[in-house]
Amino acid sequence: MLSARWGGSVYESADGKSALERYRSLKPDIVIADIKMPGMNGVEIAKEIRKNDKNTRIVITTAYTDNKYTLEAMELLITRYLVKPVSTKELFTALAKCVTELEEINPDSYELRPGLLYNKWTKTLTGEEGEIKLTNIECSILEVLIEDRGKVVRYAKFEDDVWNGEYMSKDTLRAHIKALRSKLGGELIKSSKSIGYMLEFYNYQNNQ
Known part of the structure; x- marks a missing residue:
């Protein structure tokens, strides 16, 4: 979870299902998920999160450029849709936008x-x-x-x-x-x- 603008803890999971379980137990501020993961893909994880949570920021990474994924991501309030390979600059830009959105939702x-x-x-x-x-x-x-x-x-x-x-x-x-x-x-x-x-x-x- 973010404890300051660029601080916090980072958690990782080996597959989609365990990632969703970790989200439910840890309640992170930001979730970064890939479109293609074992068990459950990034869009499916985002759909589960959005059933009851509109505040957690979600970033999707993918090797695909198909517009259908982009449109689906927009409907799920995805902060950024990043096409791999993702550069450090792109990742930090996405995280900066996530932090800005979080600060707008919840005052400091x-x-x-x-x-x-x-x-x-x-x-x-x-x-x-x-x-x-x-x-x-x-x-x-x-x-x-x-x-x-x-x-x-x-x-x-x-x-x-x-x-x-x-x-x-x-x-x-x-x-x-x-x-x-x-x-x-x-x-x-x-x-x-x-x-x-x-x-x-x-x-x-x-x-x-």
Whole structure:
């Protein structure tokens, strides 16, 4: 996932099916897929992603120049369609466009309250006295709350998006929420008994 404009982690898969499984578990910001892969091709992967996800940026690489692939890619909101061999310059141009689109979809920073900013690209929380350290799990929890700000986020969503579908006890989540609350200050995170948690920005309209 991109943690800064040109930073982040890179994951690879040997075939299309395992690539789709990795997408579902890791939720990357950018997917680069080839038209011709064992098990499932790049367009099929893109179709699966687009069933529920319009935000992840997708780059397709191929040795083919058939217009039917280009047209299909356009319908799937593909950021770039690259014909192999792909040069370093072409790849970086495609990635730059992906980052620009991601930044347009999701702003860099969110003002949680006056003087308290969270930047989702650099994973930093900054207060009036400087940076406030967050753990990786606290960052993930905060980003889930920001995504659905003003709404109650159910326990199942935390389990899916933060714990990647693995078992998460309510006590474990509660402990992380308690630690996050102490760092955010105030009552930004509200509890909804037996349902989940909600993030309330001090001025919701400023963060839409």
